[in-house]
Amino acid sequence: MHKWFVSSQELAEHLVELYLGVEDHTECDLTFCSHTPTETACSLQTLKAKVCHVFRYWIRTFPFHFDLDKRLKTIVERFGQILETEGNTNFSELIDLSKVPSYDWMRCMSVRNPSIxxxxxxxxxxxxxxxxxxxxxxxxxxxxxxxxxxxxxxxxxxxxxxxxxxxxxxxxxxxxxxxxxxxxxxxxxxxxxxxxxxxxxxxxxxxxxxxxxxxxxxxxxxxxxxxxxxxxxxxxxxxxxxxxxxxxxxxxxxxxxxxxxxxxxxxxxxxxxxxxxxxxxxxxxxxxxxxxxxxxxxxxxxxxxxxxxxxxxxxxxxxxxxxxxxxxxxxxxxxxxxxxxxxxxxxxxxxxxxxxxxxxxEPRSSLSAPATPTKPVVFADWVAGISPPDAETINKHVHNMVEAVFKNYDHDKDGFICNAEFEAIAGNFPFIDSFCVLDADKDGMISKTEMKTYFIRANCHSLRSSFKHDFHEKTYFQPTFCIHCTGLLWGLIKQGWKCKDCAINVHKHCKDMVVMECRPKLNSPRRHDSVFNDSEYSGYSSKQRMFHSPRHSKSHQGTQTDSDLIFSDSAKALNQSTVIREEFYEEQSLLYDRLLKSEEEPCIEEEIQLEKR
The missing domain is CATH 1.10.840.10 (Ras guanine-nucleotide exchange factors catalytic domain)
Structure with missing residues (x-):
């Protein structure tokens, strides 16, 4: 507990000063006492012994103090030399540091504890x-x-x-x-x-x-x-x-x-x-x-x-x-x-x-569902602002993980992982990309270098930027619908909000609830059969992505909605033909009819209820 009030070096120096100035703190009542170590009944030697026993207790109880603190170790070693000079070998043995074990694993975070x-x-x-x-x-x-x-x-x-x-x-x-x-x-x-x-x-x-x-x-x-x-x-x-x-x-x-x-x-x-x-x-x-x-x-x-x-x-x-x-x-x-x-x-x-x-x-199905995440019942809320691991730590962890994977799953020891072996280990990493993404050279095998490169990139690119939209208030001159709730954007002016990057349109109360990756709009030719003539809406690629029922392998189970679950830029290198086979696009005219129908159905139901009354 001394470290809260005084440093270890200061405490050790005070103890040494007490030993050397023992005559200022006590007196010997013995007649003709030489105050040498052989005088066991001497009050001065008794106090000196107490000081040495304090050091002994300190060394035995907290040995890592003397291994991790070099200045403290130097002070104790010099004190031992003083005791030997006085001929007090019994006391010098009490403060011997030669048997203190190494605590390098405690000093450096990268050193493995040998006791494990x-x-x-x-x-x-x-x-x-x-x-x-x-x-x-x-x-x-x-x-x-x-x-x-x-x-x-x-x-x-x-x-x-x-x-x-x-x-x-x-x-x-x-x-x-x-x-x-x-x-x-x-x-x-x-x-x-x-x-x-x-x-x-x-x-x-x-x-x-x-x-x-x-x-x-x-x-x-x-x-x-x-x-x-x-x-x-x-x-x-x-x-x-x-x-x-x-x-x-x-x-x-x-x-x-x-x-x-x-x-x-x-x-x-x-x-x-x-x-x-x-x-x-x-x-x-x-x-x-x-x-x-x-x-x-x-x-x-x-x-x-x-x-x-x-x-x-x-x-x-x-x-x-x-x-x-x-x-x-x-x-x-x-x-x-x-x-x-x-x-x-x-x-x-x-x-x-x-x-x-x-x-x-599980999309929100009730108005009572919270729009933003709430604090968990027991989740740690006592610290904030934790920074991501530094590059050196990431590289070390990636290297150790890859070595462990190849050690246990590279059965023929050729330095490569095949597709079947990859599917077995992919379950440890939620939303990992498919085998073909990690296989950068498309040779049908994943090497150590390819796996290390993928995980380093995955850690260095934050997922959060993919979901952030740059919304600004917008006035529309054509019927426009919210991409989140499919409701019509009502009003004369400033009916809704539009993302400057991906051009999606939402209600004011829906803009914080959009679950869609922000993709910059493509500079592709406009479709002439589009119902919407508003150029603002055409930025959403003039089509709505819809997915078939999940039929993915283990390596694809994390990819479900418009790439929201993909956590690295390397996933964008996925072969386009593979993507096309897994999804289809709804034409904009059909999308317009569907959105309009979703707006009309509540009104029709309300009219029916009024007629019944």
Whole structure:
């Protein structure tokens, strides 16, 4: 706890000064005492022994302080030389640093912890993974990231409430948010409500295993993803869940509820024994609240004293936050699966993107449905502004994942992945493009270079820009219909809003609900058989894209509506002939009739009701 009030170097220097100036702090009552180390009853030697035993306790309890802090290590080594000069070999042995192990894995985020055991080979395919295996490997990944966060990282966040210059803590938060988003994307990747319900059931089983492993931080991320509004609004999907499954999800939600300051979670966490992973956000909030409420020092009559009450409460919080630094992982780590999971969780989406994908799966059918995503019941809302992984991190994760994939699925070891092998691994990555997109040279095989290039590009291009429209208010001189609700844009002037890029037209209240990729209008010749003469509307390619019922392979299951689910520019290189075979276009004259009919039907029904009255 000293690091909150004073640095380790300052504390060590104070202890050395106390040892050297021991005569200024105590007196020896013995007659004819030489004050040498052989005088065991000497008060001066007793105080010196206490100082050395303080160092001994410090070294044994927190050995990583002396390996990670070079200045502290230098101070202790110099102090040891002083003891040897005095001939006090017993004391010098107490502060010996030669047996302190290396903690390079804690200093550098890229160094692997040597204490992590490696397990047998397991499948890397999501559909083949058992919930228990997935929960265990997620716990290994959480353990690896969480235990690298040190005291200084927590303190800096409590003092500044920002993640600037705090990469270890930021990585943990990115992992949390990435896992929650990955859960949502894996559910939305399935085409039918029954298939989506199966994925939800699997993640609920994963959550139960995480609870038994006492990994509450990862449990929070998984349940947060399952209870997010993007999945909660899927009525058809939720209707496929059994009552027992819904009850289990409700129990997990109540466990992690924010009611009474997470009282249910705190009660269960305090009963845990052995290995456990706390919810990072909850305890960081406690830390910030305590620092805000109490000052570090209390002004006394003559000097400024340390606030003892704050120090005790800080100890209770840091005991939970740093508990993993001295804990061994009770599981076997499968690094191939962990590398694949890490890259899957690095896929960067926004809540708006995911909500748009949810609307694409089950379009809004009620006015009561929210127009924008709402905060989930237990989703982490205690931090914002997380930046995407840097290029070096992305490259490292992509390299590790690709090596793991080829190690397990390149059966003939020729350095290439065929189509069948690709379909087996594609399930781990929601909305991944088809085999022909990754096969850049069109030789029928995917090389390591092609796979690495694809995933690096997929991470470097954000999905969010594809859905942003540049709307401006517009006056129309021809009958124009909203592309979202198909309603007529009524009024004399400024009837609606038009996108400057893709030229779609919408109502004012519909412009924030459009689920359509923004595509710049093509400079193609105008169709002469078009009913609409308004040039503003012709920018929408003079046709409406409609899709057949899904008949996609695994590699195509994510592509459902106008390319909204494609997350990289490389998908635009998809062979046009393949696209044409999978979809057809509705002529604009037919579109006009359909839109007009949709406007007339409510009016006709209203007239019938009035006549009946």
């Amino acid at each position: 055991r490696h397990s047998r080979k397991v499948s890397l395919v999501f559909d083949h993974l058992k919930p228990e295996e997935l929960a265990e490997q997620l716990t290994c990944l959480e353990y690896k990231v969480f235990r690298r966060i040190n005291f200084t990282d927590f303190k800096n966040y409590a003092l500044t409430a920002t993640l600037k210059d705090n990469p270890k803590l930021e990585r943990s938060i990115v992992l949390f948010n990435g896992l929650s988003q990955w859960v949502q994307c894996m559910v939305l990747n399935r085409t039918t409500p029954a298939q989506r319900a199966e994925v939800i059931v699997k993640f609920i089983n994963v959550a139960q295993k995480l609870r038994s492993l006492q990994n509450f931080n990862t449990l929070m991320a998984v349940v947060g993803g399952l209870t997010h509004s993007a999945l909660a609004r899927l009525n058809k999907t939720n209707s496929c869940l059994s009552s027992d499954t819904q009850k289990l999800l409700m129990e997990l939600t109540e466990l992690l509820s924010t009611n009474n300051n997470f009282s249910n979670y705190r009660r269960e966490y305090q009963q845990c024994i052995g290995f456990r992973v706390p919810i990072l956000g909850v305890h960081l909030k406690d830390l910030i609240s305590l620092h805000t409420a109490l000052t570090d020092k209390v002004d006394g009559a003559t000097t400024s004293l340390i606030h003892f009450r704050k120090m005790v409460q800080l100890y209770q919080i840091f005991k939970e936050l740093t508990c993993l630094q001295n804990e061994n992982l009770p599981l076997d780590a499968n690094m191939d699966l962990i590398n694949t999971l890490r890259l899957s969780l690095d896929m960067h989406y926004t809540e708006d993107n995911i909500y748009e994908l949810s609307l694409a799966r």
